[in-house]
Amino acid sequence: MFEDLRELYQEVIFDHNRNPRNFRVMENYDRMVEGFNPLCGDRLTLFLKMDGDLITDASFQGSGCAISTASVSLMTEIVKDKTEAQADALFKTFHEMTTGKEEHINLEAVGKLAVLAGVREYPARVKCATLAWHTLDAALKNEQQSISTE
Amino acid sequence: MTYPIEQIRADFPILSEKIRNKPLVYLDNAASCQKPQAVIDSIVKLYSHDYANVHRGVHTLSVRSTDLFEAAREKVKTFINAQSEKEIIFVRGATDAINLVAQTYGKANIHAGDEIIITAMEHHSNIVPWQMLCEEKGAILKIAPMNFDGELLMQEFEALLNPKTKLVSVVQMSNALGTINPVEKIIELAHAKNIPVLLDGAQAIPHTIVDVQALDCDFYVFSGHKLYAPTGVGVLYGKKALLEAMPPYQGGGDMIRTVTFEKSTYAGLPHKFEAGTPSIAEVIGLGSAIDYLNTIGMDKIAAHEAQLLTYATQEALKIDGLKIIGEAKEKGAILSFTLGKIHPHDIGTMLDSLGIAIRAGHHCAMPVMDFYKVPATARASFAMYNTKAEIDVLISGIKSLIEMFG
Numbered sequence: 001m002f003e004d005l006r007e008l009y010q011e012v013i014f015d016h017n018r019n020p021r022n023f024r025v026m027e028n029y030d031r032m033v034e035g036f037n038p039l040c041g042d043r044l045t046l047f048l049k050m051d052g053d054l055i056t057d058a059s060f061q062g063s064g065c066a067i068s069t070a071s072v073s074l075m076t077e078i079v080k081d082k083t084e085a086q087a088d089a090l091f092k093t094f095h096e097m098t099t100g101k102e103e104h105i106n107l108e109a110v111g112k113l114a115v116l117a118g119v120r121e122y123p124a125r126v127k128c129a130t131l132a133w134h135t136l137d138a139a140l141k142n143e144q145q146s147i148s149t150e
Numbered sequence: 151m152t153y154p155i156e157q158i159r160a161d162f163p164i165l166s167e168k169i170r171n172k173p174l175v176y177l178d179n180a181a182s183c184q185k186p187q188a189v190i191d192s193i194v195k196l197y198s199h200d201y202a203n204v205h206r207g208v209h210t211l212s213v214r215s216t217d218l219f220e221a222a223r224e225k226v227k228t229f230i231n232a233q234s235e236k237e238i239i240f241v242r243g244a245t246d247a248i249n250l251v252a253q254t255y256g257k258a259n260i261h262a263g264d265e266i267i268i269t270a271m272e273h274h275s276n277i278v279p280w281q282m283l284c285e286e287k288g289a290i291l292k293i294a295p296m297n298f299d300g301e302l303l304m305q306e307f308e309a310l311l312n313p314k315t316k317l318v319s320v321v322q323m324s325n326a327l328g329t330i331n332p333v334e335k336i337i338e339l340a341h342a343k344n345i346p347v348l349l350d351g352a353q354a355i356p357h358t359i360v361d362v363q364a365l366d367c368d369f370y371v372f373s374g375h376k377l378y379a380p381t382g383v384g385v386l387y388g389k390k391a392l393l394e395a396m397p398p399y400q401g402g403g404d405m406i407r408t409v410t411f412e413k414s415t416y417a418g419l420p421h422k423f424e425a426g427t428p429s430i431a432e433v434i435g436l437g438s439a440i441d442y443l444n445t446i447g448m449d450k451i452a453a454h455e456a457q458l459l460t461y462a463t464q465e466a467l468k469i470d471g472l473k474i475i476g477e478a479k480e481k482g483a484i485l486s487f488t489l490g491k492i493h494p495h496d497i498g499t500m501l502d503s504l505g506i507a508i509r510a511g512h513h514c515a516m517p518v519m520d521f522y523k524v525p526a527t528a529r530a531s532f533a534m535y536n537t538k539a540e541i542d543v544l545i546s547g548i549k550s551l552i553e554m555f556g
C-alpha cells in the first residue's frame with residue numbers, strides 16, 4: 001500500500017525508531033544542547049563527551065518522529081571517535097544529501113546515513129532529518145544551550 | 151431534501167485533483183478550506199471587469215468595486231445577524247481581529263492589576279495578543295481550565311469572574327480538540343458582572359449558524375479562508391457602542407475624516423478601523439462564499455458534518471491503539487488523535503502518500519499539547535464537501551500504516 005514511501009521509510013529507519021541507539025542521559029557530559037523543531041514540537045537533548053577535539057561518546061534523549069529519531073540515533077553512532085573536523089565534514093555531506101540540488105552525492109562518504117537520502121523528495125520532512133545535525137553543530141561550536149530549526 | 155453532496159463536490163474544482171496518483175481526500179479543513187468555483191469566478195470577474203481601488207474615485211470602476219465591496223459587508227452582516235453593517239470591520243483574519251481589539255479596546259480599558267480570562271484550549275492567536283497586552287499594562291491573564299475530555303470547567307470559569315476582570319476572550323470551537331464551548335452560558339455569566347466577551351469564531355463559523363445578536367457577544371472574530379473564502383480577509387464584529395468608543399487601530403488612508411499636520415479627525419464606523427487599501431478581491435470573494443453557503447444552508451451543512459463526525463469517531467474508536475484527543479459531548483467536525491508511539495508527522499506523511507491530507511502538529515495550541523502530554527496530534531477535520539467514503543479511506547489508511555510500523 002505504501003510502495004511510494006519505501007525510499008523514505010526504509011527498514012533501518014523503523015529499526016532505529018523502535019530501538020534507538022545511545023538513548024540515555026550522559027552523566028559526565030562535556031557538551032549538552034537542546035534541539036527544538038517548533039513546527040512539529042520535536043525536542044531532543046544531545047550529550048557529548050570530548051577528549052580534546054575528539055568525540056568519545058554521544059547520546060540523546062527526547063521524542064520525535066521516526067525520521068528524526070532514526071537520524072539522531074544513527075548520528076550518535078557515526079560521530080563516536082570522530083574529530084570535530086570529521087564530524088563537521090559529515091554534517092556538510094549529510095546536509096547536501098538531504099537538501100542538495102546535486103544529482104550525484106557521494107553516499108559512501110556518509111555510510112549508514114545514506115538511508116536518510118530519501119527525505120530529499122519530502123521537503124516537509126527535511127528538518128526532521130537535519131535537527132540532530134544542527135544540534136550537533138551547536139554542541140561542537142559550544143556557543144548555545146539550545147537551538148531551533150525555525 | 152437530501153444533501154446535494156455530488157453537486158457540492160462538483161462545485162470545488164480542487165477536489166478532482168490527484169495527489170501522488172490518488173484521488174485527493176482533503177481533511178485539513180480546520181487549517182483552511184478549499185474554494186468553490188463561485189468564489190474563484192467572483193475574483194476572476196472582478197479583476198477582468200470591475201476592479202479599481204475602493205472609496206477613492208469617482209470613475210466607473212471605482213464605483214463598481216466599492217459597490218461590490220460594500221455589498222460583501224452587507225452579506226456578512228446578514229450572515230452573522232449583526233444589527234448594522236457599521237459593526238462589520240474587515241481585517242486580515244481572526245488573528246488580526248484579536249490584535250485589533252487588544253491594541254484598541256485593550257489599551258484603553260485594561261490597566262495594571264486588571265484581569266483578562268481566556269481558556270485552556272485557545273489557539274495561540276487568542277493567547278499571545280493578551281499576553282503582550284498584559285505585559286505592557288501589568289495586567290493578569292487568567293486561564294479557565296478544562297477536563298480531559300476537553301470540556302471547559304464552568305464552575306471554575308465562573309469562580310474566576312471578579313470585579314478586576316475586564317474582558318473574557320474565548321474560543322467558540324477549539325481547533326485542536328473540536329470542543330464547542332457553552333458560549334451562551336459564558337456570556338450570560340460575564341454579562342451579569344458587566345464584563346464584555348470576545349468570541350473567537352474562526353473554527354465555529356463554517357459549521358454552525360452564528361447569530362451575534364442572539365449570542366449577545368460583544369466581539370466576534372473569524373477568518374474568511376476557513377469559510378471557503380480567500381486568504382487575507384477576516385471580520386471583526388463589535389457592538390456599535392463599543393466600537394465607537396474605541397480608539398483607532400492603524401493610522402492611514404481611508405480611516406480619516408480630515409488630516410492636517412496638527413491634527414487628524416477620524417472616519418466613522420466601519421472605516422475608522424480600516425486604514426489603507428483593503429483586500430478588495432478577497433472581501434468580495436468572502437461575499438461570494440457566503441452567497442454560496444446560503445444556497446446550501448448552514449443548517450444542512452451542520453447536519454451533514456455532524457453525521458461525518460459521528461461516523462468517523464465510531465470507526466476510529468475501533469482501531470486498536472488509536473486515542474482520540476478531545477471527547478467533549480459538544481463537538482464540531484474535528485477528529486484529533488494519536489497512535490501510541492507512531493509520531494503524528496509520520497502519520498501525516500504516510501496518509502499523504504495515499505492522497506489524504508490531514509494536519510500533524512501542535513495546531514498552534516501548544517498549551518493543549520502540554521495538557522495532554524503529547525508533542526503533537528494528527529487531526530482530520532471535515533467540511534461540507536467530505537463524504538463517508540472518504541472517512542473509509544482515512545480509516546483504512548490508518549490501519550495500514552499501523553501495520554507498516556509494526
Ligand SMILES: Cc1ncc(COP(=O)(O)O)c(C=O)c1O
Nearest residue numbers: 243244245273275325352353373
Ligand atoms: C480557533 C482559531 N482561532 C484563530 C485562528 C487564527 O486564524 P488566522 O490564522 O486565519 O488568523 C485559528 C486558525 O487556525 C483558529 O483555529
